[in-house]
Amino acid sequence: MHDATDTIAAIATAAGEGAIAIVRVSGPASLTIADRVIACAGPRPSERAPGTFVHGRLRAVTGDCREIVDEVILLVYRAPHSYTREDSVEIQGHGGATAARRILRALLESGARLAEPGEFTRRAFLSGRIDLLQAEAVLDLIRAQTDRAAAAAVEQLDGSLSRAFDELYGRLVNVAASIEATLDFPEEEVPGIATSETGAKLKSIQKRMDALLRTWDEGVLLREGATVVILGRPNVGKSTLLNAMLGVSRAIVSHMPGTTRDTIEESMSLGGVGIRLTDTAGLRDSDCDVENAGIERAKALMAKAAYVLYVIDASVAMTSDDRDNLAQLSPGRTVLVANKCDQTVRIDPNDLEAWTVVHTSLIRGEGIDAVKAALGTKILMGPPTPPHAVISERHRNLIVSARSEIVEAIQALDGDGGDSVLVASGLRSAIASLGLVTGREYHEELLDAIFTQFCIGK
Ligand SMILES: Nc1nc2c(ncn2[C@@H]2O[C@H](COP(=O)(O)OP(=O)(O)OP(=O)(O)O)[C@@H](O)[C@H]2O)c(=O)[nH]1
Ligand SMILES: [Mg+2]
CATH class of the missing domain: 1.20.120.430 (tRNA modification GTPase MnmE domain 2)
Structure with missing residues (x-):
């Protein structure tokens, strides 16, 4: 299946509309196949020096019929100076799903085989150009969601x-x-x-x-991101916090307790780490089946969330429900957001001991940076470090x-x-x-x- 004597071809760019699509070919017959499909002025691709490009028309060759498929630029690589260390060509054609697919078809009809997933990088590994850690770094880099994850992948x-x-x-x-x-x-x-x-x-x-x-912990964080759940009793400002963290009005906010029913999950980046932030239904005893279903989801997340933003209404005393909920959370992984500080603060400071507390007035947009900083410190467990592989x-x-x-x-x-x-x-x-x-x-x-x-x- 992975016969290295084959010449393989595949579309290297993502599907969809775009300016340019790249189709790559690698293996001993790359240049012969290029000669077959490219019509150009001057020497044929196989007669060109490595590192040069050829401008020409790519034709599908079926029997005696030659149909122009696209106007392309073809880059010539010669072993061992290529990604795979094999002879290779890269064909830049017009973007969009169809043009690239037609180029690929012409190459397959002219002797190339469709590459397996990752087969170019597999060949780079098998030829000794990169080791397995570097091959994995290629995947990490492609998948990186944040600058920090990308920097770690580049180091690797x-x-x-x-x-x-x-x-x-x-x-x-x-x-x-x-x-x-x-x-x-x-x-x-x-x-x-x-x-x-x-x-x-x-x-x-x-x-x-x-x-x-x-x-490793940092590796998991960079590759998968951190899950952060916003919890608290109804109407304390959880959805307001989600919106403020994201900087967009994502969740409905209202003065009615029990507004949020289902969980609402969004992604964001905090200090270069990907965060999956989830707003939940307010924790209370309710008669409504729909709300209860949401509360069950919130409780399930409370049990497994890596990090929690627990919101309380600082204008009222802390309730026994809050204390019960907090008893299930770990101070090392929780930030207590004491919200509504624009009103008379009635919360007992003794109730806040042992917790990392940030006082906010989310309605005025106050304290949100402090919430991000406190959460960032918990997640990254220290000051930012220079990029390093994990x-x-x-x-x-x-x-x-x-x-x-x-x-x-x-x-x-x-x-x-x-x-x-x-x-x-x-x-x-x-x-x-x-x-x-x-x-x-x-x-x-x-x-x-x-x-x-x-x-x-x-
Ligand atoms: N005074 C004051 N009101 C706020 C503050 N933050 C949010 N509110 C108001 O509190 C009410 C509830 O806000 P939400 O964000 O919907 O609260 P929630 O916790 O998501 O509520 P549920 O989804 O019902 O559990 C809204 O009327 C908000 O405008 C604040 O800092 N100060
Ligand atoms: Mg809400």
């Missing part, structure tokens, strides 16, 4: 995470090699592998792994399994010197796990799992 594409893993891999291989060496002389009086030096090296490797594992779920699972092998090895070494055969085999599987992160080791299923997430043409 640039190889910063690859260097970290390569270094770890090299250190582990060294330790393993020194242990394996003792296995070759079982009869000899070796002083045992329980040298404190080996243990110390493994402990330092473990520390480095822990540091990488700590980037690990994903796949990397995390592999580090976790490598780490547990290393911890066992350290324990064995700390004890009676350990069974060197067991220690060596544990380290070997730790090395294998780390190898799967960068793709030093891989299997087809792993590549399928990664590259099928890509779009066709990437």
Whole structure:
């Protein structure tokens, strides 16, 4: 299916109306196929120097019939100086769904095969131009919703995470090699592998792994965004808060308690992190089935939301309902929004202790920046950091399994010197796990799992 001797083609730009669409071709026959379909002044595409462009007409060739499909610019790449390291061409035609599709059809009729999703990047990996971490960074960059997520992906594409893993891999291989060496002389009086030096090296490797594992939370945040739910009793100003956060009038606001029934979810960016912000029905006992259904949804979100903006009406004393609700929330992940401060504040300050509180008058537009700042601090857990690559779920699972092998090895070494055969085999599987992160080791299923997430043409 992934025969690398094939020449593959696909539309690389998104469907829909646009100025230009790009169709890319990669593989040994790229230039021969280009010769077949392009009519141009001067030398044929295969006779052009790499890095040059050809202006011409692209024709569909069926039998003796030649139909002009589009006026195009064709870029010539020659192995190994291309995305895939293969001979390749990129054809820029007119945008819109149809023109590009017709170009693609002409290429397929002239000997190319339709690329699988991610097959260009898969070839870039298989040819050794990029490792698996960089291939994944391509997908992260395409999917990035915020500047910060994009910056992290670019760092990873640039190889910063690859260097970290390569270094770890090299250190582990060294330790393993020194242990394996003792296995070759079982009869000899070796002083045992329980040298404190080996243990110390493994402990330092473990520390480095822990540091990488700590980037996972941030990775989830950047890739998936944070879920933030607005909760509180009816009429306190939850929908007003949603609108103020978004800067548009998204939810209906009224003086009638019980205005919001269903949950309303919107996306926004806060300090470069994607946020999914959800407004909910006010929490109270109601006789209305529709409102109760909304309240149930709000309670379900209360149980699983990563972050909560809990709104109270500061012009009245805090109710027992508020206290019950707050008892279910964690102060580390909640911002208490004391709203309606334009009115006489009657809330007891003792009730606000232990919480991060922001006083607002949302109706006057006051305090919204403070709410964003308080929420941003909770989510990002500190001041902004320079762009850096962060690990994903796949990397995390592999580090976790490598780490547990290393911890066992350290324990064995700390004890009676350990069974060197067991220690060596544990380290070997730790090395294998780390190898799967960068793709030093891989299997087809792993590549399928990664590259099928890509779009066709990437
Ligand atoms: N005085 C005052 N009124 C406010 C403030 N913020 C919102 N309100 C008013 O409070 C009323 C309720 O606002 P909403 O945003 O609809 O409240 P809610 O919490 O979404 O209400 P439900 O959807 O019914 O649960 C509206 O009349 C708002 O104009 C404020 O800061 N001060
Ligand atoms: Mg509302």
